[in-house]
Amino acid sequence: MRIGINTRSLLGQKMEGFGNYTLEIVKRLTIAHPEHTFICYFDRPVDPQFSFGTNVICKTIFPPTRHPFLYVIWFQWRLKRAIQKDQLDVFWSPDGMFPLGIKTPVLATIHDLNFEHFPQDLPKWVAWYYKKYFPRFAKAANQIVTVSETTKQDIISSYQIPKEKISVIYNGVNTKYQPLSVQEKENVRQQLGFKEPYFLFVGSLHPRKNIHRLLQAFQLYAQTEATYQLVIVGAAMWKDQTFEIESVLAKRIHFKGHIQTESLAAIMAAASAFVYVPYFEGFGMPLAEAMATQTPIIAGDKSCLPEIAADAALYVDPFDVEAIAKAMEQLKNDVALQTQLIEAGKQRVLAFNWDHAAIKVWQEIQQLVS
Numbered sequence: 001m002r003i004g005i006n007t008r009s010l011l012g013q014k015m016e017g018f019g020n021y022t023l024e025i026v027k028r029l030t031i032a033h034p035e036h037t038f039i040c041y042f043d044r045p046v047d048p049q050f051s052f053g054t055n056v057i058c059k060t061i062f063p064p065t066r067h068p069f070l071y072v073i074w075f076q077w078r079l080k081r082a083i084q085k086d087q088l089d090v091f092w093s094p095d096g097m098f099p100l101g102i103k104t105p106v107l108a109t110i111h112d113l114n115f116e117h118f119p120q121d122l123p124k125w126v127a128w129y130y131k132k133y134f135p136r137f138a139k140a141a142n143q144i145v146t147v148s149e150t151t152k153q154d155i156i157s158s159y160q161i162p163k164e165k166i167s168v169i170y171n172g173v174n175t176k177y178q179p180l181s182v183q184e185k186e187n188v189r190q191q192l193g194f195k196e197p198y199f200l201f202v203g204s205l206h207p208r209k210n211i212h213r214l215l216q217a218f219q220l221y222a223q224t225e226a227t228y229q230l231v232i233v234g235a236a237m238w239k240d241q242t243f244e245i246e247s248v249l250a251k252r253i254h255f256k257g258h259i260q261t262e263s264l265a266a267i268m269a270a271a272s273a274f275v276y277v278p279y280f281e282g283f284g285m286p287l288a289e290a291m292a293t294q295t296p297i298i299a300g301d302k303s304c305l306p307e308i309a310a311d312a313a314l315y316v317d318p319f320d321v322e323a324i325a326k327a328m329e330q331l332k333n334d335v336a337l338q339t340q341l342i343e344a345g346k347q348r349v350l351a352f353n354w355d356h357a358a359i360k361v362w363q364e365i366q367q368l369v370s
Helices: 017-032 068-087 124-140 149-159 184-192 210-220 247-252 263-270 284-290 305-311 321-333 335-351 354-370
Strands: 003-005 037-042 056-060 090-092 106-109 141-145 166-168 198-202 229-233 252-258 274-278 297-300 314-316
Touching: 003 017, 003 068, 017 037, 017 305, 017 354, 037 068, 037 284, 037 305, 068 124, 090 354, 106 124, 106 354, 124 149, 141 149, 149 166, 166 198, 184 263, 198 210, 210 321, 229 263, 247 252, 252 297, 274 284, 274 321, 284 297, 284 305, 297 305, 297 321, 314 321, 321 335
Parallel strands: 003 037, 003 090, 037 056, 090 106, 106 141, 141 166, 198 229, 198 274, 229 252, 274 297, 297 314
Antiparallel strands: none
């Protein structure tokens, strides 16, 4: 069988959510099925780490997709021609985008529809492209995978897609996310440049991640608490944002940018609590990573977050700054609650496994060619 995969999200050292998802699934599929040929389509020179085996053919198709107009050229013209030439049996797109009008059966993973609900959070032309093409992708795909029941219901209601056409396959957790000893946690804090305990946020600096309210909440919390730090890990997405921070608190708020997985796992495990209050998500990968490191969680109560974290988080209204600040204070002072959330997380995280996810994606692929 010849299986084509859209791997344009595999970007070496700069990968975010889509890239990590693609990497975790693709490397497992190619290793588990050496009898099949996988053709991976990139939009820029291929990092050697993504040549997963002798059954993998990596192809670079230009131009790089750095603007919505280039998305159209790449997917609807250049990639379409490549797929037709390569005579694929099936095509899988981990980011949900693919050439329309091809005869090859298509499996598309749609992670969320944030652009339908908050288009103002995206650059104008990106929002235009997503709103124009994703309804067409959803209707044209032979089968859809999504990463939460919440997103499945959103796709059904937004695009009138039959529920039978959508399969929910939860994401997994990288095994590098493990709990640390007390001494190891102290070492991480020293490496960060301070010795005090800290709250942590991890995610792209995208408007829907709600970082400006998180900062407001921390500044409110810090009016009565003098030690805790706030660490924010993530790179800007689309464009830089400006955040207002009181000068007296500037030394307690640390923007760390993008950090590689090995270091990030340690930073997550050393945090006193993980605070994650976006107002829209498709899955919320950092929630599962926090559970894996046995870090208690404060989470927003919107979109999929209650589904993913279940009883392993203290929930707040992400639009209520005062509620977020009170949750920080409550979790800091309530050791029993910390223990309760950690124990619940140890059970909940068992539902998130990349090996299981890859097996289920493979089953979806097989059904399209059977």
